[in-house]
Amino acid sequence: MITKRYLRKAAVSILVLAVVGLTGGNALAQNIPKTKAFRIERSMAAEAVACIECHKTEHPGLFSDWAQSRHASASITCYDCHAAQEHDKDVSTSHYQQYQRSDTAWGKKEYRVPITAVVTPKDCSRCHPDEAKQYSLSKHANTMEIIWKIDPWLNDGMNSDIERTSGCYHCHGTILKSENGKLDPDTWPNVGVGRVNLDGSLGSCSSCHTRHLFSVMEARKPEACGQCHLGPDHPQIEIYMESKHGDIYTAHGDNYNWDAAPGAWTPGVDFRGPTCASCHMSGAGSVMTSHDVTERLSWELQAPLTIRPQDFKPLPAKNDWQVERSKMKVICTQCHGRTWVDDHYVKLDKVVQEYNDVYFKPAKKMLDELYEKGLLDKSRFFDEELEVEYYELWHHEGRRARMGTAMMAPDYAWWHGFYETKKRYNKFMKEGRHMVETNQKAFKAPDYPNATGSKQKPPEVFKK
Numbered sequence: 001m002i003t004k005r006y007l008r009k010a011a012v013s014i015l016v017l018a019v020v021g022l023t024g025g026n027a028l029a030q031n032i033p034k035t036k037a038f039r040i041e042r043s044m045a046a047e048a049v050a051c052i053e054c055h056k057t058e059h060p061g062l063f064s065d066w067a068q069s070r071h072a073s074a075s076i077t078c079y080d081c082h083a084a085q086e087h088d089k090d091v092s093t094s095h096y097q098q099y100q101r102s103d104t105a106w107g108k109k110e111y112r113v114p115i116t117a118v119v120t121p122k123d124c125s126r127c128h129p130d131e132a133k134q135y136s137l138s139k140h141a142n143t144m145e146i147i148w149k150i151d152p153w154l155n156d157g158m159n160s161d162i163e164r165t166s167g168c169y170h171c172h173g174t175i176l177k178s179e180n181g182k183l184d185p186d187t188w189p190n191v192g193v194g195r196v197n198l199d200g201s202l203g204s205c206s207s208c209h210t211r212h213l214f215s216v217m218e219a220r221k222p223e224a225c226g227q228c229h230l231g232p233d234h235p236q237i238e239i240y241m242e243s244k245h246g247d248i249y250t251a252h253g254d255n256y257n258w259d260a261a262p263g264a265w266t267p268g269v270d271f272r273g274p275t276c277a278s279c280h281m282s283g284a285g286s287v288m289t290s291h292d293v294t295e296r297l298s299w300e301l302q303a304p305l306t307i308r309p310q311d312f313k314p315l316p317a318k319n320d321w322q323v324e325r326s327k328m329k330v331i332c333t334q335c336h337g338r339t340w341v342d343d344h345y346v347k348l349d350k351v352v353q354e355y356n357d358v359y360f361k362p363a364k365k366m367l368d369e370l371y372e373k374g375l376l377d378k379s380r381f382f383d384e385e386l387e388v389e390y391y392e393l394w395h396h397e398g399r400r401a402r403m404g405t406a407m408m409a410p411d412y413a414w415w416h417g418f419y420e421t422k423k424r425y426n427k428f429m430k431e432g433r434h435m436v437e438t439n440q441k442a443f444k445a446p447d448y449p450n451a452t453g454s455k456q457k458p459p460e461v462f463k464k
Helices: 005-009 027-031 044-056 061-068 078-082 094-099 129-137 143-151 161-172 215-221 221-227 238-240 244-255 276-280 322-334 338-372 387-406 410-438
Strands: 016-020 034-039
Touching: 044 061, 044 078, 094 238, 143 161, 215 276, 221 238, 221 276, 238 244, 238 387, 238 410, 276 322, 322 338, 338 387, 338 410, 387 410
Parallel strands: none
Antiparallel strands: 016 034
């Protein structure tokens, strides 16, 4: 006979979420609160039990997410991910106060352990070493280095710190800082893909696999990528939704098997039309799954002048574009014939050549001439109108033309892309030629707002 004392002494390991309630077609049943009972089984550390029981009361939404996750079913607890060492830079000293509470059974010194709020790829690598390694090589993980090498908003100090924190760094990531066990609110909270963590790792897995469900289903849906890949400069989510792929997703996505095991999500079996993840990360045919989104790319479409990924100086890809294109073609041929795929790339290559030769190179030549003649001030960017026109020529319309073609969205390739590029180009060249002919300097905004950001490249990023 199992005694109550035995049950109290038994360590725990897996919490099973049992949902008890009325179900079926009864409309009234939908409005009756369902009782959620959590059953404790097998073995887990007492400190981990304390975390779970406390958070179940303090943060029921967080707890519910975790309880329904694969982590919970595999006995991965709060403590396994958030555990820290006393000397870690990101250890939370304020959390120690939780073990001095008298209003809860779990606020006792015996459960005291150092934890951090920041879970990093280094932490995740204890169970997911391949994914963490692949991610570390990607443009996502290294995006802070990339933008500090090429972005005039940062290098010329043309936006303020709060504009960067609330906008740019929300997706690209902050450089986390902590003092006396308290995270700096100027750098936290943040789950940017290139976040520079206090343990030296880069990025945040919860950018795509949000806390605390960490759902593979969620990361496979295009909306996960659309959190950051949207807007006038890189509207991939809008481009995708316009394309046939997006149309199929809209029509049939509810029937996709989003929860297939990692590495086993198969086109034609689990889904009908591709998503961002299925093309750029998930495996298919002979192509292996990868968390390095730099793979499978044969052009650097976001750059001012379109180049091969290995020629992208801020972060040269450590692969061969022809090999990577062949991988993407394998992905495409899961649903398309070889001729269709080959001819698509013929069209993309022609678009790249036209953009480079007809639009970007002449505009860049004009910009360089204006600087050389002293008609534009090179000391900082964006405070003269032609600098903005040049920037948006490649950064907005030029990108949309190229990306719209690559992802088969004709409205973005033409009306949002080349059509707008033509207008921007004509305006830029007309004004540029007029300045050269009249030897007239450009108007420079005397009170350009909020050009107060630091111009110093952060040592945490460039220490190497």
